[in-house]
Amino acid sequence: MPNKTRLDLDSFVPYRLSVLTNRVSGAIARHYSERFDLSVPEWRVIAVLGQAPGLSAREVAKRTAMDKVQVSRAVQSLLAAKRLTRTAHLQDGRVAHLSLSARGQAIYDEVVPLALSLERQFLSVLGPGEQKSLDTLLTKLSRHMDRMSATEDAALS
Amino acid sequence: MPNKTRLDLDSFVPYRLSVLTNRVSGAIARHYSERFDLSVPEWRVIAVLGQAPGLSAREVAKRTAMDKVQVSRAVQSLLAAKRLTRTAHLQDGRVAHLSLSARGQAIYDEVVPLALSLERQFLSVLGPGEQKSLDTLLTKLSRHMDRMSATEDAALS
DNA sequence: TCCATTTAGTTTCATATGAAACTATATCGC
DNA sequence: GCGATATAGTTTCATATGAAACTAAATGGA
Numbered sequence: 001m002p003n004k005t006r007l008d009l010d011s012f013v014p015y016r017l018s019v020l021t022n023r024v025s026g027a028i029a030r031h032y033s034e035r036f037d038l039s040v041p042e043w044r045v046i047a048v049l050g051q052a053p054g055l056s057a058r059e060v061a062k063r064t065a066m067d068k069v070q071v072s073r074a075v076q077s078l079l080a081a082k083r084l085t086r087t088a089h090l091q092d093g094r095v096a097h098l099s100l101s102a103r104g105q106a107i108y109d110e111v112v113p114l115a116l117s118l119e120r121q122f123l124s125v126l127g128p129g130e131q132k133s134l135d136t137l138l139t140k141l142s143r144h145m146d147r148m149s150a151t152e153d154a155a156l157s
Numbered sequence: 158m159p160n161k162t163r164l165d166l167d168s169f170v171p172y173r174l175s176v177l178t179n180r181v182s183g184a185i186a187r188h189y190s191e192r193f194d195l196s197v198p199e200w201r202v203i204a205v206l207g208q209a210p211g212l213s214a215r216e217v218a219k220r221t222a223m224d225k226v227q228v229s230r231a232v233q234s235l236l237a238a239k240r241l242t243r244t245a246h247l248q249d250g251r252v253a254h255l256s257l258s259a260r261g262q263a264i265y266d267e268v269v270p271l272a273l274s275l276e277r278q279f280l281s282v283l284g285p286g287e288q289k290s291l292d293t294l295l296t297k298l299s300r301h302m303d304r305m306s307a308t309e310d311a312a313l314s
Numbered sequence: 315t316c317c318a319t320t321t322a323g324t325t326t327c328a329t330a331t332g333a334a335a336c337t338a339t340a341t342c343g344c
Numbered sequence: 345g346c347g348a349t350a351t352a353g354t355t356t357c358a359t360a361t362g363a364a365a366c367t368a369a370a371t372g373g374a
Binding site: 005006007008009012014016017018019020021022025026027034040047048049050051063066085099104112113114115116118119121122123125126130133134135137138140142143144145148149 | 164173221245269273
Binding site for chain 4: 039041065069070073091092093094095
């Protein structure tokens with residue numbers, strides 16, 4: 001790929017990524033939000049608590065790449081809808097453990113197969129080798145971004 | 158890749174795409190927004206008008222995958238900052254042609270190399286073959302999403 | 315022990331966003 | 345030509361979002 005000197009949005013990778021991602025996320029979100037009245041942050045909280053019950057809000061934030069404000073709000077609305085339970089930490093009064101309630105678990109059990117099926121549909125245009133290769137590329141690029149932002153942060157301090 | 162029955166966010170492709178994209182877009186946006194007080198929609202409008210002056214708002218929307226409300230607002234603030242010019246369409250009174258003003262062009266000329274350099278930095282972790290392969294995969298997946306949403310739309314009507 | 319600092323989580327406020335209604339112009343069918 | 349419909353673009357309104365301030369609990373040092 002030659003060094004470009006002109007910007008063509010259609011071949012600008014960050015832009016292409018952004019358009020693709022928004023369409024995919026949008027398509028998935030449409031499915032579960034219609035059926036369960038669930039926002040994206042709420043769904044992420046449910047997804048991570050389904051896998052790892054008893055996490056604190058901070059831990060949920062870390063695993064979902066959301067910030068603590070987003071998590072706090074999602075947790076509040078999920079609690080209001082009785083989709084989560086919250087129990088105080090025994091030693092640390094600031095911390096609360098979060099888990100899915102029966103209602104939350106029911107949603108989890110129904111949305112997971114839906115999400116996986118949409119993912120399969122999305123990936124079905126790629127052959128197995130291509131899927132592996134996508135996986136590798138995403139891993140490399142994500143790690144690279146980790147390092148890049150770590151470097152930037154260090155530069156600031 | 159075996160059919161998964163359990164959802165692991167870290168290996169769920171739509172989620173990985175979303176996290177990666179947000180970090181990349183965020184990193185780029187941070188650069189130009191700080192320097193030029195430019196929002197993402199504004200920058201997109203400038204990017205597309207730099208390439209194709211004289212487009213209408215509707216055409217800008219189409220090329221940037223933004224909706225017309227977003228474009229309308231971005232155009233308004235760019236006009237207010239005298240970064241665009243607007244001239245009425247000769248035949249059609251509803252339509253206006255948009256172009257970069259000298260001020261807008263100056264921003265374009267400065268941001269384009271910055272954006273391209275950040276893209277190169279982002280992609281630098283991949284070898285040339287991998288970059289080509291990323292390009293191919295993005296193209297296939299985007300086309301696939303086009304077809305999928307077209308099918309859904311058709312199903313609705 | 316007590317003050318300063320850190321951390322978990324919430325609230326506030328200002329701004330961004332999207333859907334739907336609206337305005338103005340253009341086009342189509344008759 | 346003229347009413348019905350479609351299209352370009354804007355406005356309104358309700359909600360989502362993020363940054364920063366805030367509260368409460370924990371920790372660390374003198």
